Amino acid sequence: MIQITLPDHSIREFDSPPTGMDIALSISEGLARNCIAIEVNGRLRDLASPVNENANVRLLTPKDPESIEILRHSAAHVMAEAVLVLYPDARLTIGPVVENGFYYDIDMQSISEEDFPKIEAEILSIIKQKKPFIRREMTRSEARERFKNEPYKLEIIDSLEGDVFSLYEQGGFMDLCRGPHLPHTGHIKAIKLMRVSGAYWRADQSRQQLQRIYGTAFFDKKDLKAYLTLLEEARKRDHRKLGVHLDLFSFHDEAPGMPFFHAKGMAVWNALLEYWREAHRDAGYVETKTPIMLNRVLWEKSGHWENYRENMYTSQVDETEYAIKPMNCPGGMILFGMKPHSYKDLPHRAGEIGLVHRHEMSGALSGLFRVRAFHQDDAHIFMTPDQIQQEIVGVLELVDRIYATFGLDFHLELSTRPEKSIGNDAQWEEATSGLRAALDDYGKGYHINEGDGAFYGPKIDIHIKDAIGRTWQCGTIQLDMALPERFDLNYIGKDNEKHRPIMIHRVIYGSIERFFGILTEHFAGKFPLWLAPVQIMLLPMNDDLIPASENLQKELLSQGLRAEVDTRSESLKKKVRDAQLLQIPIMVTIGAKEIETGTFAVRTLDGKVLMGMERSLFLEKVNNHIRKRILSLDIFA
Known part of the structure; x- marks a missing residue:
């Protein structure tokens, strides 16, 4: 008798080992039709696999977050089969799931996106046949015989440990794979090939260049449509295009992967750092430089x-x-170790906007998102063990304050001890318990990534969500048990003995360059007034009014406002339109009447037009909006 315990703690009994499908059918036919896999004692398995002993079982449907990866893994196999049908001489390598989709690296003739329709047509034919995914096991010799004409698969087999390998078959197609997979191809309701690029086998430039075909798949056509709409919106927001259009930054062959920030980009940069310094002063940090x-x-x-x-x-x-330096930490260790410390000095919070350099492969560079030179808003907090919880909560509160200022929500993930790590069990237990207690105290909720911590300590990763729903991992909070040991850092405790401090590494912006790029796309170039590279554009109605406009510009600049004058001999309509295209929040029209009365004719980026505004009221509204760092473009409400 096999006892199956379901998530609601109900128990179902079976005379012989049931498959996942048997368990689903015992509940309802509707569930069986919708079910795609099972989780047995925390491990994902195929729906057709038997459960041979008493176990806790969860039945997965498309609503479960793990299901989308199983779907896309299966879709990669279907795409590979379709390619082999159309290109019999192709040779398969690997086809993993990646963020938002999958790819397969294939040694084949060069193809382009123009070839996608015929590949997708073959994919749809395979899907309509509802071919079951069947798991097989073979010995090493059997697997080598099966793939004797496929050199890449043979190389993979030779690199694997063990003598038995799992393979998956759908119809006449078979591939090396650990699984799990969908019950059959018909569960793939929406699939699209996205792009093709070159890739070297094993990422080795001396090896064969392959065709990497990317695709994505969903359980519902509506989800695919929503994803493609998101991609189109993301293309419109591409920070690389907006960076050029708004004159913010550029890249040059003289320094690959190292951005040049223009005057307007520096205006945004300085506003970001001014806010960072203000928030950190309020939170009890000192600023250092190494x-x-x-x-x-x-x-x-x-x-x-x-x-x-x-x-x-x-x-x-x-x-x-x-x-x-590729990171700021060792310099921070030197600074802390320069003088003796007492427990009364702790916690010691030191922040640094440090310029670091890391050599990235040229193919990995991507605008501001992946660069070789960037600034990190590092901070190192040195503390006693009993201060861990309060300091982690303090960092989380600072994170909340800073991200909220930009309208960014976030979620938290706790990563625990990996297989390879330093430190003893007691140290890891103390550190992990401190992070967990702080997260529980903070109360936002969090996800646990077992075994995904750094080798020197557990960590909290902070994932922000932008205006179109994309997530970005920017902030991180890490407990480090290695560097204080390596640098022999200590403090004198209440017992008048030396003790090793606990140390936190943390960033909030992360890479400031990357955060800059994220914000550019988050706001689609329409920065809020306090961040806008040009806050006010003065538009003289004719050339005779340029001197008066320039005098007004000087007055605004003296108030700390970023103002420019459009001195071109263009129509007012064109000047307004061009200012709107540059996403300038405030446009002030300067005519003879405005000069005579000392009032402003104001137009805002959100379409409001206000005539005859008193200069003092204008300055009060603008400065208040900036001082409070309000996100709304409704500046004169």
């Missing part, structure tokens, strides 16, 4: 020379080897 280049001895001490050397830029000065 050198951009430090010698090899330091990087050996920190462990970076051994573990991160290939990503570091190095140089030799006075016969000594140096490295440009």
Whole structure:
């Protein structure tokens, strides 16, 4: 007798080992039709696999978050089969699930998006046949025989441990795979090929170049349509295009992956840093600055020379080897260790806007999102063990304050001890319990990523959600048990003995360059007034009014406002339209009447037109909006 315990704690008994489908049918036929996989004692399995012992079982339907990955994994197999039907000489390599879809790397003739319709037609034919996904097991020798004409699969088999391999078959197509998969291809209701690019086998430029075909799949055509709409909206918001259009930043061959910020971009940059400094002063931080280049001895001490050397830029000065810093932490350790500390000095919170460099592959560079030179808003908090919870809560409250200012919601994930780690069980238990207690105290809710922590300590990752629903991992809070040990940092406790401080690494913006890019897309270039690169555009109605407009500009600049004058000999209508295209929040028309009465004729980016506004009221409204960092473009409400 096999006892199956369901999530509602009800128990179902079976005379022989039931499959997932048997369990679903015992509940309802509707559930059986909708079910795609099972979770047995926390492990995902195919719906057709038997449960051979008493177990806790969860039946997965398309509503479960894990289901979409199973769907896309199965879709990758279907796409691979379709390609082989159309291109019999193609040779398959690997086809993993990635964020928002899947891809398959295939050694085949060059194709383009123009070839996608015929591949998609073949995919739909396979889907309509409702081919079951059947799991097989083979010995190493059997698998080698099965794939004897497929060199990439043979290489994969030779690289795997063990003597038995799982494969999945759908019709006459078979592929190496751990699974699980859908019950049959008919569960794929919406699929689309997205793009094709080149990729080297094993990411080795000396190996064969492959065709990487990307696709996505959903359980519902409406979800696919919504996703494609999101992509179109994202294309409109592309920060690389907006950066050029709004004259914010640029990239040049003289420094690949290292952005140049223009004057208007620096206006946004400085507003971001001014706010960061204000928020951190309020939260009890001091600001520090450490050198951009430090010698090899330091990087050996920190462990970076051994573990991160290939990503570091190095140089030799006075016969000594140096490295440009890829992160700010070791410099922060030096600063803390310069003088003795008492428990009364802790917590010590030190922030740094540090310029770091990391060597990224040229193919991985992507606007401001992936660069080689960037600034991190690092902070290092040194504390006693009993201060962990309060300090983590303090960081989370600061995170909440900062992200809310930009209209960004966020969710939290707690990553625990990985298989390879330093430190003893007691240290990890203390650190993880401290993070968990802080998250529970904070009360926002969080997801646990078992075994996904850093090797030196558990961490909290902070994922923000932008205006069109995309998520970005920017902030992180990490407990570090390695660097205080490596740098022999200590403080004198109440017992008058030396103790090792607990240390937090944390960033909120993360990479400021990347955060800048995210905000550009979040606001679609329509920055709120306090962030806008040009806050006010003065529009003289004719050339005779330019001198008066420039005098007004000087007055506004003296108030700390970012104002420009459009001195072109263009019509007022065109000047207004151009200012709107540049997403300037406030346009002030300067005519003879405005000069005579000392009033403003104001037009805002949200379409409001206000005539005869008193100058003092205008300045009061604008400065109040900026001071409070209000997001709305309704400035004169």
